[in-house]
Amino acid sequence: MSAIRLLVLGAVRQHGRAHGYQVRNDLEYWGAHEWSNAKPGSIYHALKQMAKQGLLLVHETAPSTAGGPPRTEYEVTDAGQEEYFALLREALRRHDQKIDVLSAGIGFIVDLPREEAVALLKERVRHLEEWRSAVTDHYTPEEGPESIGHIGEIMNLWVHSADNGAEWTRGLIERVEAGAYTFAGEGEPFVGVLPDGVENPYATGEPDGDGG
Numbered sequence: 001m002s003a004i005r006l007l008v009l010g011a012v013r014q015h016g017r018a019h020g021y022q023v024r025n026d027l028e029y030w031g032a033h034e035w036s037n038a039k040p041g042s043i044y045h046a047l048k049q050m051a052k053q054g055l056l057l058v059h060e061t062a063p064s065t066a067g068g069p070p071r072t073e074y075e076v077t078d079a080g081q082e083e084y085f086a087l088l089r090e091a092l093r094r095h096d097q098k099i100d101v102l103s104a105g106i107g108f109i110v111d112l113p114r115e116e117a118v119a120l121l122k123e124r125v126r127h128l129e130e131w132r133s134a135v136t137d138h139y140t141p142e143e144g145p146e147s148i149g150h151i152g153e154i155m156n157l158w159v160h161s162a163d164n165g166a167e168w169t170r171g172l173i174e175r176v177e178a179g180a181y182t183f184a185g186e187g188e189p190f191v192g193v194l195p196d197g198v199e200n201p202y203a204t205g206e207p208d209g210d211g212g
Helices: 003-015 020-029 040-052 078-093 099-107 114-136 152-177
Strands: 056-060 072-076
Touching: 003 020, 003 040, 003 072, 003 078, 003 099, 020 040, 020 072, 040 056, 072 078, 078 099, 078 114, 114 152
Parallel strands: none
Antiparallel strands: 056 072
16 A cells, blocks of 8 residues: 555545645645655656546636646545545554555544544554564564574564554554544544645745656
8 A cells, every 4th residue: 555645635635625736735744755655746646646546526727817827626536535534444454554654544543533543543453463473473582583593683673563563553542542632523623734825844845746
């Protein structure tokens, strides 16, 4: 699973309708260009690809008063909504997601009901524990990695990754169950997008599109 589809669908969804520059601006504001593949070319490619797949509806807007070309705005379709929530749930429940996918999932976790978010995170912990158990069938941490040669360092890495991932997830579950954050159906959500006209302090300044 690639983080870019979830990030782009989520960013468009937060605006209702958004053009490519707004999506890019939001993702750069979140720092997604640093921890994911959300670079300008990837963002515009994802928008066009998902429009072709029927996940986004394309709107051609009027030319700007400055005389520029019409801007293309995108809106999430019903199929796009289904895809978005499927990707979001997978990002949270799977233990083997890359860190950028998990990060994207956490960025949109409040789009789910609180109880469902907790259930998905608990599922992630269970999978991590099962994965750790499978590793320790071949490697016992108490004996140290040297017990099976330098390959034991690989097993050691996996065990520590599972332990750290489970500990972090349990902490998040505890905070969510204690009432942290505003989830779907609970009131006005946290606004994580920049209002129109507000300068993005984290903008990269890279050219739009595929370097053009």
